[in-house]
Amino acid sequence: MSDAQKFNEALSYLKARYPHSPQVGIVLGSGLGNFSDEVEVEAEVDYEEIPHFPVSTVEGHKGKLIFGNLSAKKIVCMAGRFHFYEGYDAEQVVFPIRIMKLLGVKALLLSNAAGGVNPNFKVGDLMMITDHVSFFTRNPLIGKNISAFGPRFPDMSEPYKKDLIEKARDIAKRLGIQLREGVYFAVTGPTFETRAEYKLVHALGGDAVGMSTVQECIVANHMNLPVFAMSVITDIGIREEENKITHEEVLQAAKEAEPNFAAVFKEMVRVI
Numbered sequence: 001m002s003d004a005q006k007f008n009e010a011l012s013y014l015k016a017r018y019p020h021s022p023q024v025g026i027v028l029g030s031g032l033g034n035f036s037d038e039v040e041v042e043a044e045v046d047y048e049e050i051p052h053f054p055v056s057t058v059e060g061h062k063g064k065l066i067f068g069n070l071s072a073k074k075i076v077c078m079a080g081r082f083h084f085y086e087g088y089d090a091e092q093v094v095f096p097i098r099i100m101k102l103l104g105v106k107a108l109l110l111s112n113a114a115g116g117v118n119p120n121f122k123v124g125d126l127m128m129i130t131d132h133v134s135f136f137t138r139n140p141l142i143g144k145n146i147s148a149f150g151p152r153f154p155d156m157s158e159p160y161k162k163d164l165i166e167k168a169r170d171i172a173k174r175l176g177i178q179l180r181e182g183v184y185f186a187v188t189g190p191t192f193e194t195r196a197e198y199k200l201v202h203a204l205g206g207d208a209v210g211m212s213t214v215q216e217c218i219v220a221n222h223m224n225l226p227v228f229a230m231s232v233i234t235d236i237g238i239r240e241e242e243n244k245i246t247h248e249e250v251l252q253a254a255k256e257a258e259p260n261f262a263a264v265f266k267e268m269v270r271v272i
């Protein structure tokens with residue numbers, strides 16, 4: 001079956017389940033699934049029901065597409081995303097992002113849990129992603145270019161849209177929420193980094209390190225879909241003592257930061 005047929009089948013299925021066109025697409029990262037409680041839900045579709053959708057396997061990810069109203073806009077929200085480390089190929093990881101674009105979204109809001117390597121960061125901080133480094137993860141555009149989506153060699157000079165970053169700065173100031181800014185360094189996982197790796201990530205220009213987001217950002221840029229992204233700093237990679245990091249700790253820290261995260265994302269949807 002051709003790529004075009006796969007996209008068409010998934011799209012037709014979703015259009016039958018939800019007839020409206022969402023304006024904003026949202027992806028919820030690890031431990032941030034409760035954000036979906038903010039949505040006035042109009043339709044929920046389990047990933048496993050959607051033709052050609054992969055199925056999420058990670059604990060802390062709910063695995064469904066939520067359609068509804070948020071901040072006076074129609075939105076579609078992925079509660080649970082697909083990660084390269086789960087064994088999906090990069091094309092599968094980004095399949096839902098392409099579907100969101102085909103559904104009509106005009107902007108994409110991404111979120112994730114990430115490890116802090118900027119020495120000024122602390123657990124629970126929110127970091128707006130201003131740029132990324134991703135030499136060590138597979139580029140999802142490798143392979144035959146799908147020219148209906150975008151060009152062979154997409155520009156990546158503004159992977160996270162400057163005007164959206166500016167809007168988030170204003171929102172954070174207005175709400176009195178401290179919003180860090182920095183470079184997200186993508187790794188495949190599923191191991192957390194060694195001490196030496198966290199140091200290297202910092203030396204190579206990263207402020208935070210994580211296992212998602214960048215492949216989604218790349219295909220969105222390919223399709224000329226504006227991206228805004230935010231990390232919740234769930235652990236500190238560079239520390240002298242007790243460098244053990246667990247998935248439970250990551251989920252707990254994300255849950256605790258969720259109210260501030262939700263406040264910023266809700267306002268972003270309003271002003272987009």
Ligand code: HPA
Binds near residue numbers: 113115116209210235
């Ligand atoms: N490293 C990579 N990915 C992560 C981390 C980390 O320290 N924390 C949450 N996701």
